[in-house]
Amino acid sequence: MAIELIFPPQAMQQGFPKLLEQMNQSSLYSYEIEGIEARLEWSKMVGQGSVRFAYLRPGLQISIENHQMKEKLVMQGQHSHLDPWKFYFLVSGELSGVVDRSASPFTLKTGENCLTACSGDRAQMTYYDHQTYLAVTILVDPWFLKTFLEEQSGLPQPLQQAMKTSAERFFHTGATSPAMQIALHQILYCPYEGFLRQIYIESKALELIVLKLAQIDEQISPPKHNVTLQPQDIDCIHNAKDILLSNIESPPSLLELAKKAGTNDYKLKIGFRQLFGTTVFGYLRNQRMEQARQLLLEKQMNVSEVAQTVGYSSLSRFSTAFKNYFGITPKTYQKNS
Known part of the structure; x- marks a missing residue:
């Protein structure tokens, strides 16, 4: 019906x-x-x-x-x-x-x-x-x-x-x-x-x-970039993404990430822009914020524990980043959700 x-x-x-x-x-x-x-x-x-x-x-x-x-x-x-x-x-x-x-x-x-x-x-x-x-x-x-x-x-x-x-x-x-x-x-x-x-x-x-x-x-519109990623480059970019997500608390530097993924930092930056529409660490920030939001919704951790889980050693820096991203403090978000 x-x-x-x-x-x-x-x-x-x-x-x-x-x-x-x-x-x-x-x-x-x-x-x-x-x-x-x-x-x-x-x-x-x-x-x-x-x-x-x-x-x-x-x-x-x-x-x-x-x-x-x-x-x-x-x-x-x-x-x-x-x-x-x-x-x-x-x-x-x-x-x-x-x-x-x-x-x-x-x-x-x-x-x-x-x-x-x-x-x-x-x-x-x-x-x-x-x-x-x-x-x-x-x-x-x-x-x-x-x-x-x-x-x-x-x-x-x-x-x-x-x-x-x-x-x-x-x-x-x-x-x-x-x-x-x-x-x-x-x-x-x-x-x-x-x-x-x-x-x-x-x-x-x-x-x-x-x-x-x-x-x-x-x-x-036609592509505005001149760099064409080969299939092996795309595989490397996705590999880099997986490495980032596996080390969200303590991510490697850009050069370290490129080396671990089997590419260079130039292709890594171009690849993230083309595949994910943001920078490497812009992508990391987005994933951190989304994971933090999910953890706050579950209410199994307090705000300080959530901050540490997603890689912020400073509670104030985490609160500022969260508010800049979502327009609301993590404490208020958890309270109202």
């Missing part, structure tokens, strides 16, 4: 709060609207958790979903070129969907994202039962993006086409990069309230938009 939510035509142009009022599915959820924010709470018979919505400014909206369904949830809707572009970042869970009845289905997993523009006449998304979903959605009106552009020259060609009234659908999926993960965690665990919170969330939403557009541009 599946729960179906069918959005009316031009639904996304109205914004989340008006959409909730129009659909009025009181048997499935309750909702409340206060100022620029709205909150949907699933009824206990269909699931648990909520979806929070907010207008950040005209043309820019955000939602944060944190919920689990008891039955499969299928959402359907009709879309047009006037609808906002949908930037969707899935932090946990797995879902499937289709952007048009003539298009192939897609699957989105934990740590992946997608951009949908100019969807077809029967877009659909399916959430599965007994999975915990944590996701951030940013809706951006095309005219809002145009305010940043001169003749749309700053966008990849397919997205320039998506701006036009005669545009066909545009859909792109990708892995959520470490930089995206940082911005997402800063949104999910925003340390501010009121006016400061709104400014902070808006800045991070714009950052995610930039990172996603840059990801698309990088994948669509």
Whole structure:
């Protein structure tokens, strides 16, 4: 059995709060609207958790979903070129969907994202039962993006086409990069309230938009580097990655790592940029922070023990690094999680 939510035509142009009022599915959820924010709470018979919505400014909206369904949830809707572009970042869970009845289905997993523009006449998304979903959605009106552009020259060609009234659908999926993960965690665990919170969330939403557009541009545009990695080089880079992860408390120097992996430091630096989108020690920092976050969530260690486990001898340096990465101190993160 599946729960179906069918959005009316031009639904996304109205914004989340008006959409909730129009659909009025009181048997499935309750909702409340206060100022620029709205909150949907699933009824206990269909699931648990909520979806929070907010207008950040005209043309820019955000939602944060944190919920689990008891039955499969299928959402359907009709879309047009006037609808906002949908930037969707899935932090946990797995879902499937289709952007048009003539298009192939897609699957989105934990740590992946997608951009949908100019969807077809029967877009659909399916959430599965007994999975915990944590996701951030940013809706951006095309005219809002145009305010940043001169003749749309700053966008990849397919997205320039998506701006036009005669545009066909545009859909792109990708892995959520470490930089995206940082911005997402800063949104999910925003340390501010009121006016400061709104400014902070808006800045991070714009950052995610930039990172996603840059990801698309990088994948669509011709490579800008002249170094081609051979299969044996790629094997060495992955070997270096494994060595780093095995020695996360006390990692080798760059030269030592290159020697142990069977390559040189130049190819090591180029390889990490190409394969992982960051520097060698940028990758190490990302892994340390993610491991620290997981350990704090498990609550089997205190903050000092977590710091030592991920290679920080100084608690203050660890706290500073964690806050710079996630936008919240490790102590507060552990307390609130």
